Amino acid sequence: DADVTQTPRNRITKTGKRIMLECSQTKGHDRMYWYRQDPGLGLRLIYYSFDVKDINKGEISDGYSVSRQAQAKFSLSLESAIPNQTALYFCATSDFPGRAFFGQGTRLTVV
Amino acid sequence: GQQLNQSPQSMFIQEGEDVSMNCTSSSIFNTWLWYKQDPGEGPVLLIALYKAGELTSNGRLTAQFGITRKDSFLNISASIPSDVGIYFCAGPLGRGGGADGLTFGKGTHLIIQP
Numbered sequence: 001d002a003d004v005t006q007t008p009r010n011r012i013t014k015t016g017k018r019i020m021l022e023c024s025q026t027k028g029h030d031r032m033y034w035y036r037q038d039p040g041l042g043l044r045l046i047y048y049s050f051d052v053k054d055i056n057k058g059e060i061s062d063g064y065s066v067s068r069q070a071q072a073k074f075s076l077s078l079e080s081a082i083p084n085q086t087a088l089y090f091c092a093t094s095d096f097p098g099r100a101f102f103g104q105g106t107r108l109t110v111v
Numbered sequence: 112g113q114q115l116n117q118s119p120q121s122m123f124i125q126e127g128e129d130v131s132m133n134c135t136s137s138s139i140f141n142t143w144l145w146y147k148q149d150p151g152e153g154p155v156l157l158i159a160l161y162k163a164g165e166l167t168s169n170g171r172l173t174a175q176f177g178i179t180r181k182d183s184f185l186n187i188s189a190s191i192p193s194d195v196g197i198y199f200c201a202g203p204l205g206r207g208g209g210a211d212g213l214t215f216g217k218g219t220h221l222i223i224q225p
Protein backbone atom coordinates (compact mmCIF):
# COMPACT_ATOMS: atom_id res chain seq x y z
CA ASP A 1 0.00 0.00 0.00
CA ALA A 2 1.09 3.53 -0.72
CA ASP A 3 2.50 5.56 2.19
CA VAL A 4 0.65 8.69 1.03
CA THR A 5 -2.81 7.96 -0.33
CA GLN A 6 -5.00 10.45 -2.15
CA THR A 7 -8.69 10.06 -2.91
CA PRO A 8 -10.23 10.34 -5.38
CA ARG A 9 -7.63 9.78 -8.13
CA ASN A 10 -9.81 11.47 -10.71
CA ARG A 11 -12.76 13.80 -10.36
CA ILE A 12 -14.90 15.83 -12.69
CA THR A 13 -17.07 18.48 -11.10
CA LYS A 14 -19.20 21.40 -12.19
CA THR A 15 -18.45 25.06 -11.70
CA GLY A 16 -19.72 26.29 -8.35
CA LYS A 17 -19.73 22.91 -6.65
CA ARG A 18 -17.91 22.25 -3.39
CA ILE A 19 -15.38 19.47 -3.55
CA MET A 20 -13.01 17.87 -1.08
CA LEU A 21 -9.80 16.04 -1.87
CA GLU A 22 -8.52 13.74 0.82
CA CYS A 23 -5.05 12.65 1.83
CA SER A 24 -3.95 10.09 4.38
CA GLN A 25 -0.47 8.93 5.30
CA THR A 26 1.07 6.03 7.15
CA LYS A 27 4.55 7.51 7.37
CA GLY A 28 4.00 9.10 10.77
CA HIS A 29 5.20 12.52 9.58
CA ASP A 30 3.97 15.70 11.22
CA ARG A 31 4.40 17.95 8.18
CA MET A 32 1.86 17.69 5.36
CA TYR A 33 1.44 19.76 2.22
CA TRP A 34 -0.92 20.32 -0.70
CA TYR A 35 0.54 21.27 -4.09
CA ARG A 36 -1.02 22.02 -7.42
CA GLN A 37 0.58 21.09 -10.76
CA ASP A 38 -0.35 22.70 -14.04
CA PRO A 39 1.19 21.68 -17.37
CA GLY A 40 4.49 23.44 -17.87
CA LEU A 41 4.35 25.21 -14.52
CA GLY A 42 5.90 22.79 -12.04
CA LEU A 43 4.31 22.42 -8.60
CA ARG A 44 3.03 25.28 -6.48
CA LEU A 45 2.28 25.15 -2.77
CA ILE A 46 -1.33 25.70 -1.69
CA TYR A 47 -1.29 25.02 2.07
CA TYR A 48 0.88 23.27 4.61
CA SER A 49 0.50 22.01 8.15
CA PHE A 50 2.99 21.17 10.87
CA ASP A 51 0.38 19.56 13.13
CA VAL A 52 -3.35 19.47 13.77
CA LYS A 53 -3.37 22.99 15.22
CA ASP A 54 -0.93 24.55 12.76
CA ILE A 55 -2.21 25.44 9.28
CA ASN A 56 -0.37 27.83 6.97
CA LYS A 57 -1.10 29.39 3.60
CA GLY A 58 1.22 28.69 0.71
CA GLU A 59 1.83 30.55 -2.54
CA ILE A 60 -1.65 30.10 -4.04
CA SER A 61 -4.17 29.59 -1.24
CA ASP A 62 -6.98 31.78 -2.63
CA GLY A 63 -10.08 29.70 -3.42
CA TYR A 64 -8.89 26.79 -1.28
CA SER A 65 -9.22 25.70 2.34
CA VAL A 66 -7.77 22.80 4.29
CA SER A 67 -8.49 20.73 7.34
CA ARG A 68 -6.01 18.66 9.37
CA GLN A 69 -8.30 16.14 11.01
CA ALA A 70 -5.49 14.10 12.53
CA GLN A 71 -1.76 13.68 12.17
CA ALA A 72 -2.41 11.25 9.34
CA LYS A 73 -5.16 13.13 7.49
CA PHE A 74 -5.06 16.40 5.58
CA SER A 75 -7.90 17.39 3.27
CA LEU A 76 -8.15 20.14 0.66
CA SER A 77 -11.45 21.81 -0.18
CA LEU A 78 -12.58 23.95 -3.04
CA GLU A 79 -15.58 25.84 -1.70
CA SER A 80 -16.87 26.87 -5.10
CA ALA A 81 -14.91 25.24 -7.90
CA ILE A 82 -14.04 27.26 -11.01
CA PRO A 83 -12.57 26.04 -14.32
CA ASN A 84 -9.10 27.49 -13.72
CA GLN A 85 -8.79 25.17 -10.72
CA THR A 86 -8.58 22.30 -13.17
CA ALA A 87 -5.19 20.77 -12.34
CA LEU A 88 -3.32 17.85 -10.85
CA TYR A 89 -3.25 18.06 -7.04
CA PHE A 90 -0.61 16.41 -4.89
CA CYS A 91 -0.46 15.78 -1.19
CA ALA A 92 2.96 15.35 0.41
CA THR A 93 4.47 14.61 3.78
CA SER A 94 7.92 15.41 5.10
CA ASP A 95 10.17 14.24 7.90
CA PHE A 96 13.08 16.54 7.09
CA PRO A 97 13.11 19.98 5.45
CA GLY A 98 13.04 19.55 1.69
CA ARG A 99 12.58 15.81 1.74
CA ALA A 100 8.98 15.37 0.59
CA PHE A 101 7.04 12.18 -0.10
CA PHE A 102 4.25 12.67 -2.58
CA GLY A 103 0.99 10.85 -3.16
CA GLN A 104 -0.03 9.71 -6.62
CA GLY A 105 -2.11 12.80 -7.24
CA THR A 106 -5.73 13.70 -7.90
CA ARG A 107 -6.67 14.87 -11.37
CA LEU A 108 -9.45 17.42 -10.98
CA THR A 109 -11.45 18.77 -13.88
CA VAL A 110 -13.92 21.61 -13.36
CA VAL A 111 -16.41 22.01 -16.19
CA GLY B 112 8.14 33.77 -4.31
CA GLN B 113 11.48 32.76 -5.69
CA GLN B 114 11.65 31.87 -9.34
CA LEU B 115 13.55 28.84 -10.53
CA ASN B 116 14.60 28.76 -14.16
CA GLN B 117 15.18 25.23 -15.32
CA SER B 118 16.72 24.26 -18.65
CA PRO B 119 16.40 22.72 -21.06
CA GLN B 120 12.63 22.42 -21.13
CA SER B 121 12.89 19.08 -22.92
CA MET B 122 15.60 16.74 -24.14
CA PHE B 123 15.47 14.10 -26.84
CA ILE B 124 18.41 11.75 -26.49
CA GLN B 125 19.58 8.30 -27.52
CA GLU B 126 19.84 5.50 -24.99
CA GLY B 127 23.34 5.43 -23.55
CA GLU B 128 23.95 9.15 -23.84
CA ASP B 129 24.82 11.38 -20.91
CA VAL B 130 22.35 14.07 -19.86
CA SER B 131 22.91 17.46 -18.27
CA MET B 132 20.33 19.89 -16.98
CA ASN B 133 20.51 22.92 -14.75
CA CYS B 134 18.51 25.26 -12.60
CA THR B 135 19.10 28.88 -11.63
CA SER B 136 17.46 30.99 -8.98
CA SER B 137 16.88 34.70 -8.60
CA SER B 138 17.85 34.40 -4.94
CA ILE B 139 20.28 32.44 -2.80
CA PHE B 140 19.24 28.99 -1.62
CA ASN B 141 20.63 27.01 1.28
CA THR B 142 19.17 23.77 -0.07
CA TRP B 143 18.81 22.40 -3.58
CA LEU B 144 16.71 19.36 -4.41
CA TRP B 145 16.17 17.29 -7.52
CA TYR B 146 12.96 15.30 -8.02
CA LYS B 147 11.79 12.99 -10.79
CA GLN B 148 8.20 12.47 -11.83
CA ASP B 149 7.10 9.42 -13.79
CA PRO B 150 3.85 9.54 -15.76
CA GLY B 151 0.82 9.20 -13.48
CA GLU B 152 2.91 9.42 -10.33
CA GLY B 153 3.98 12.01 -7.80
CA PRO B 154 7.54 13.37 -7.76
CA VAL B 155 10.22 11.30 -6.04
CA LEU B 156 13.30 12.81 -4.42
CA LEU B 157 16.53 11.91 -6.23
CA ILE B 158 19.19 14.02 -4.58
CA ALA B 159 19.31 16.68 -1.84
CA LEU B 160 22.16 19.21 -1.58
CA TYR B 161 22.79 21.27 1.53
CA LYS B 162 26.15 22.98 1.06
CA ALA B 163 27.56 25.28 -1.61
CA GLY B 164 29.98 23.37 -3.83
CA GLU B 165 28.61 20.01 -2.72
CA LEU B 166 28.71 17.23 -5.30
CA THR B 167 26.44 14.26 -4.56
CA SER B 168 25.78 11.06 -6.49
CA ASN B 169 22.93 8.59 -6.50
CA GLY B 170 23.83 5.75 -8.84
CA ARG B 171 24.18 7.18 -12.34
CA LEU B 172 22.90 10.57 -11.17
CA THR B 173 25.18 13.33 -9.96
CA ALA B 174 24.07 16.74 -8.75
CA GLN B 175 26.03 19.80 -7.73
CA PHE B 176 25.18 22.78 -5.53
CA GLY B 177 26.62 25.82 -7.29
CA ILE B 178 29.23 27.96 -5.56
CA THR B 179 27.11 31.08 -5.96
CA ARG B 180 24.22 29.25 -4.22
CA LYS B 181 22.01 30.43 -7.06
CA ASP B 182 22.30 27.39 -9.28
CA SER B 183 22.43 23.63 -9.37
CA PHE B 184 23.17 20.97 -11.97
CA LEU B 185 21.99 17.41 -12.51
CA ASN B 186 23.82 14.93 -14.70
CA ILE B 187 22.69 11.46 -15.72
CA SER B 188 25.29 9.14 -17.16
CA ALA B 189 24.61 6.37 -19.68
CA SER B 190 20.87 6.95 -19.89
CA ILE B 191 18.49 3.98 -19.93
CA PRO B 192 14.80 3.79 -20.87
CA SER B 193 13.59 4.05 -17.27
CA ASP B 194 15.21 7.50 -17.00
CA VAL B 195 12.32 8.88 -19.05
CA GLY B 196 10.25 11.35 -17.07
CA ILE B 197 10.17 14.92 -15.86
CA TYR B 198 13.00 16.17 -13.68
CA PHE B 199 12.35 19.07 -11.32
CA CYS B 200 14.72 21.19 -9.34
CA ALA B 201 13.34 22.61 -6.10
CA GLY B 202 14.36 24.87 -3.27
CA PRO B 203 12.93 26.12 0.02
CA LEU B 204 10.05 28.57 -0.16
CA GLY B 205 10.81 30.20 3.15
CA ARG B 206 13.61 30.29 5.65
CA GLY B 207 12.83 26.87 7.08
CA GLY B 208 15.10 25.04 4.68
CA GLY B 209 12.08 23.52 2.99
CA ALA B 210 9.96 22.84 6.06
CA ASP B 211 7.65 25.66 4.91
CA GLY B 212 7.27 24.00 1.55
CA LEU B 213 9.17 23.99 -1.73
CA THR B 214 9.29 26.05 -4.88
CA PHE B 215 9.78 24.05 -8.06
CA GLY B 216 11.23 24.72 -11.47
CA LYS B 217 9.04 24.05 -14.49
CA GLY B 218 10.79 20.77 -15.19
CA THR B 219 12.95 19.14 -17.83
CA HIS B 220 11.12 16.52 -19.85
CA LEU B 221 13.55 13.73 -20.76
CA ILE B 222 12.66 11.59 -23.74
CA ILE B 223 14.84 8.68 -24.81
CA GLN B 224 14.73 7.56 -28.39
CA PRO B 225 15.50 3.89 -29.08
